Amino acid sequence: MSDYFCLSDLSFSYKGYGKTEKLPPVLKDLSLRVKEGSRTLILGPPDSGKTTLARIACGLLPRYIEGYLTGKVLLKGEEIPASEPWLLADKLTYTGQNVQEQLLMTTCGDEVAFPLESLAIERQALIERVEESLNSWGLLKYKDVNPQELSGGERKRLLLAVTAAIDAPLWIMDEPFDDLDEQWRQELKKRLLEKKGTVIVFASRYIKEADSLFDNYYLLNDTRLSEESRATAFSKLQALDRGTALNIKMEKFHQNRELRCEQMVIGHERRSTDSTLPFTLKIDRFSLKTGEVVALVGPNGAGKSTFSRVLCGLKRPQQGSITLDGESIASSKRLAQVAYLFQNPDYGIFLSSVEQELGWSLRHSAVHSKQEQIASAAKLFDLNLDENPSMMSYGKRKQLQGAVYYILNRPFVIIDEVDSGITSGDASKMVALLKQRGSAVVVITHDRSFAKQIATRQYKIVDGQIIESEVGQ
Amino acid sequence: MNTNTFIAGRGFLYWFDARAKLLTVLLFSVMVFFPSQVVMLAILMALIFIVAWRAVTFKQALKPLRTLLFILVVMALFIPLNRRDGVALLVIKSYVIITKEGLNQFLTLALRLLIVTYLCTLYIWTTPMADINLSFRWYGLSYKVALTITLAFRFIPFIGETFTMIRDSHSLRSAHGESEGEKFHIKDLVPTVTSALVFALKTIPHLATTLEHRGFGSGLKRSDYKVLEAKGGLFIHFLLSAIILLTTFVLLNSI
Amino acid sequence: MNEKTKSKSPALSIALMSILTAVVVVFTIFPRIPTPIHGYINLSDVIITFSAFLFGPWVAAVAGGLGTGIADIIGGFPQWAVFSFLIHGLQGLLIALIARAGLKKGVPGDAKIYMQILGGVVGMVVMTGGYYLVGGFLYGFKPALVEIPLNLLQSGVGVVLGIVVSKGVLKAYPPVRSLAL
Numbered sequence: 001m002s003d004y005f006c007l008s009d010l011s012f013s014y015k016g017y018g019k020t021e022k023l024p025p026v027l028k029d030l031s032l033r034v035k036e037g038s039r040t041l042i043l044g045p046p047d048s049g050k051t052t053l054a055r056i057a058c059g060l061l062p063r064y065i066e067g068y069l070t071g072k073v074l075l076k077g078e079e080i081p082a083s084e085p086w087l088l089a090d091k092l093t094y095t096g097q098n099v100q101e102q103l104l105m106t107t108c109g110d111e112v113a114f115p116l117e118s119l120a121i122e123r124q125a126l127i128e129r130v131e132e133s134l135n136s137w138g139l140l141k142y143k144d145v146n147p148q149e150l151s152g153g154e155r156k157r158l159l160l161a162v163t164a165a166i167d168a169p170l171w172i173m174d175e176p177f178d179d180l181d182e183q184w185r186q187e188l189k190k191r192l193l194e195k196k197g198t199v200i201v202f203a204s205r206y207i208k209e210a211d212s213l214f215d216n217y218y219l220l221n222d223t224r225l226s227e228e229s230r231a232t233a234f235s236k237l238q239a240l241d242r243g244t245a246l247n248i249k250m251e252k253f254h255q256n257r258e259l260r261c262e263q264m265v266i267g268h269e270r271r272s273t274d275s276t277l278p279f280t281l282k283i284d285r286f287s288l289k290t291g292e293v294v295a296l297v298g299p300n301g302a303g304k305s306t307f308s309r310v311l312c313g314l315k316r317p318q319q320g321s322i323t324l325d326g327e328s329i330a331s332s333k334r335l336a337q338v339a340y341l342f343q344n345p346d347y348g349i350f351l352s353s354v355e356q357e358l359g360w361s362l363r364h365s366a367v368h369s370k371q372e373q374i375a376s377a378a379k380l381f382d383l384n385l386d387e388n389p390s391m392m393s394y395g396k397r398k399q400l401q402g403a404v405y406y407i408l409n410r411p412f413v414i415i416d417e418v419d420s421g422i423t424s425g426d427a428s429k430m431v432a433l434l435k436q437r438g439s440a441v442v443v444i445t446h447d448r449s450f451a452k453q454i455a456t457r458q459y460k461i462v463d464g465q466i467i468e469s470e471v472g473q
Numbered sequence: 474m475n476t477n478t479f480i481a482g483r484g485f486l487y488w489f490d491a492r493a494k495l496l497t498v499l500l501f502s503v504m505v506f507f508p509s510q511v512v513m514l515a516i517l518m519a520l521i522f523i524v525a526w527r528a529v530t531f532k533q534a535l536k537p538l539r540t541l542l543f544i545l546v547v548m549a550l551f552i553p554l555n556r557r558d559g560v561a562l563l564v565i566k567s568y569v570i571i572t573k574e575g576l577n578q579f580l581t582l583a584l585r586l587l588i589v590t591y592l593c594t595l596y597i598w599t600t601p602m603a604d605i606n607l608s609f610r611w612y613g614l615s616y617k618v619a620l621t622i623t624l625a626f627r628f629i630p631f632i633g634e635t636f637t638m639i640r641d642s643h644s645l646r647s648a649h650g651e652s653e654g655e656k657f658h659i660k661d662l663v664p665t666v667t668s669a670l671v672f673a674l675k676t677i678p679h680l681a682t683t684l685e686h687r688g689f690g691s692g693l694k695r696s697d698y699k700v701l702e703a704k705g706g707l708f709i710h711f712l713l714s715a716i717i718l719l720t721t722f723v724l725l726n727s728i
Numbered sequence: 729m730n731e732k733t734k735s736k737s738p739a740l741s742i743a744l745m746s747i748l749t750a751v752v753v754v755f756t757i758f759p760r761i762p763t764p765i766h767g768y769i770n771l772s773d774v775i776i777t778f779s780a781f782l783f784g785p786w787v788a789a790v791a792g793g794l795g796t797g798i799a800d801i802i803g804g805f806p807q808w809a810v811f812s813f814l815i816h817g818l819q820g821l822l823i824a825l826i827a828r829a830g831l832k833k834g835v836p837g838d839a840k841i842y843m844q845i846l847g848g849v850v851g852m853v854v855m856t857g858g859y860y861l862v863g864g865f866l867y868g869f870k871p872a873l874v875e876i877p878l879n880l881l882q883s884g885v886g887v888v889l890g891i892v893v894s895k896g897v898l899k900a901y902p903p904v905r906s907l908a909l
Contacts, residue, residue: 017902118688
């Protein structure tokens with residue numbers, strides 16, 4: 001049987017703007033052969049290029065993002081029409097990792113309808129397909145609701161509903177199980193098993209649904225793709241994720257400081273239209289001492305970010321106050337004491353080089369050793385001083401965010417989803433570096449085992465209450 | 474960021490077809506700018522206010538008036554003082570302050586402004602944005618422009634939220650020991666706007682490729698998920714529109 | 729991607745215009761600088777100037793026109809929507825056309841600074857003059873004078889910040905040049 005979908009000697013580098021014409025290659029001489037009706041899993045650690053590969057396979061790259069591509073992408077023996085991507089609309093569907101990049105419309109119904117309109121499906125059939133797909137993913141009640149009002153998990157399901165409605169014979173999915181809760185992960189597994197067609201899934205972490213779901217396993221690492229057995233694919237991935245051991249010297253700079261909240265009530269705006277989520281967050285007692293690492297866990301939408309915003313002074317609580325070293329501290333003063341690293345590292349980037357970004361943090365200080373501080377921070381976080389931040393990979397931008405706050409050296413640091421988008425090894429290193437001079441670090445994470453590995457205490461959000469619990473629960 | 478302008482409700486204005494409504498609002502607005510008696514304009518405005526009151530709540534119906542209050546006060550101060558020829562109405566120490574012509578001119582301009590504002594506002598309140606877009610398309614707006622408008626509406630809340638996050642992120646980064654109360658300073662404006670723009674620009678290639686990936690760009694005729702349906706037939710709605718416009722025309726030119 | 733694909737691509741131009749339109753709307757409604765004279769000034773002119781310098785006349789016209797028009801509708805001033813569309817559309821168009829006059833290649837933001845300023849000033853005149861004329865028609869010409877200082881301030885700030893920000897973005901995000909049509 002000839003190959004249904006084939007990548008042949010694919011090499012790709014992004015365009016460099018500035019000193020280099022071509023950035024180092026992301027993919028080199030890659031080949032992949034996929035049989036019709038098979039399910040393939042391609043694993044790759046963060047920043048390995050799997051999203052780049054997924055996009056190239058769908059013909060989305062290098063269309064409007066410049067790069068140098070050699071090699072071929074073949075569907076049923078013919079090269080995909082990269083200059084007329086709309087011809088693939090009913091043959092191949094890409095479900096990306098970043099859902100917001102793929103949402104176009106102002107209601108869920110319109111979103112599912114858009115590709116069907118492109119395919120000129122007749123109106124009555126179109127309306128039925130829209131309702132059926134929305135219903136199959138539990139979203140029929142949101143047919144006239146704006147997707148921006150939905151939670152992250154619901155938006156993922158919307159994307160899956162669009163995919164279901166088009167029902168193309170080839171599905172290429174990047175981290176499709178992400179953001180979905182248990183019930184829907186099982187649903188997705190079921191749909192993939194029932195799918196009459198070919199499926200290629202990309203992932204960067206172990207997914208338990210992978211058991212008995214895929215026929216072929218590949219590992220993408222360091223520009224190369226290799227076929228593996230299920231066991232070796234996952235074990236190699238885990239090794240890459242762990243990284244190397246750390247050796248970081250601690251310094252005693254921040255000592256004996258404590259941030260505390262007592263009897264606090266925080267107003268919490270619900271993200272989704274789900275009415276079971278509470279309107280307020282209650283905190284009986286929360287304390288954070290310099291030198292410790294505390295995990296903050298809870299389901300999506302529970303209020304972890306809201307609580308963090310109160311701690312760092314961006315938001316005022318409805319009741320209760322926060323004390324620093326026993327004295328009440330106003331929210332405007334907390335801004336300089338409590339750092340908060342947003343989940344998206346791009347919110348802070350505006351300058352054209354790493355060196356400038358790091359230097360910006362020091363612009364108020366009169367310290368003479370500014371250059372040295374900048375250089376040593378860059379070295380610790382594996383950053384190149386000349387590189388332009390908006391051109392760096394996601395993982396590197398996260399490291400830059402860490403470096404910026406490392407220089408700021410605040411006594412209390414909150415990191416939102418430190419382990420998403422980078423390996424556990426790098427995440428541990430970042431936490432260790434931020435803690436290096438005695439700062440307290442709050443780590444928000446979904447990964448219970450990562451929490452167990454890195455934190456000494458844990459707070460959990462359950463039913464609108466923040467309570468202390470055992471690490472890793 | 475709330476981009477929703479539609480206020481749910483029932484009644485004639487909601488039943489009235491979006492396309493016929495649009496024509497009515499436009500031609501009505503044009504008609505009030507032709508010379509007419511103040512009394513007639515006042516009557517029309519009163520009728521329109523009553524219609525607004527019935528469609529939405531009284532408090533809501535006052536809102537357009539509130540947004541115009543400042544400019545109406547400015548007009549009340551400047552216009553009569555500017556036109557002091559003719560029949561005097563208010564004289565202080567033999568100095569003519571207000572004349573009949575001055576008052577007339579003020580009332581004419583003020584009523585015109587109010588009428589046009591209320592007409593546009595009522596249209597927005599009683600017609601969902603999607604229907605407004607479809608009406609424009611029915612009148613000849615190209616699909617591409619309509620799509621641009623829909624996409625803009627899709628991205629407004631997203632970019633608004635992103636801007637808030639960026640502003641907060643910069644506040645956090647810039648904060649230092651001697652920070653005063655204000656969370657956001659003017660000098661943080663340039664970094665914040667630059668970040669926001671870079672963020673927005675980065676979404677453009679993804680939006681373009683997603684549009685094409687979902688089949689847009691082939692130039693082939695698309696089918697339509699949503700269409701406008703005039704209840705009772707479009708002819709009746711346009712007939713109604715004609716009746717309203719004719720009545721208004723007659724009233725405005727009767728005296 | 730070669731030049732030919734880009735210039736013929738409807739998807740890219742629609743994506744570009746709709747995102748910039750959305751940015752104009754957000755910056756018209758959202759961040760507002762309070763002024764001692766009545767009210768606030770908004771930052772829409774910054775984005776319109778930015779669009780003109782980085783993307784040229786047609787993108788700036790659409791983003792400026794549609795953006796301010798939509799902002800008026802959402803913000804509670806629908807009677808102004810058509811006028812804002814025309815005034816700011818023309819403003820965007822002219823800023824770009826003048827700034828790039830004589831420029832052989834590149835974006836208008838590459839032009840000599842005095843050309844950019846000239847374009848900006850013409851934009852200020854169009855914006856302030858446009859709102860004065862329409863205001864005069866709607867409210868009377870004397871009352872419409874009240875808004876002139878505010879509009880001059882707003883469009884002036886728009887030009888200055890627009891120049892600064894467009895230079896910043898060209899440096900911070902070089903691929904923006906490949907988006908220019």
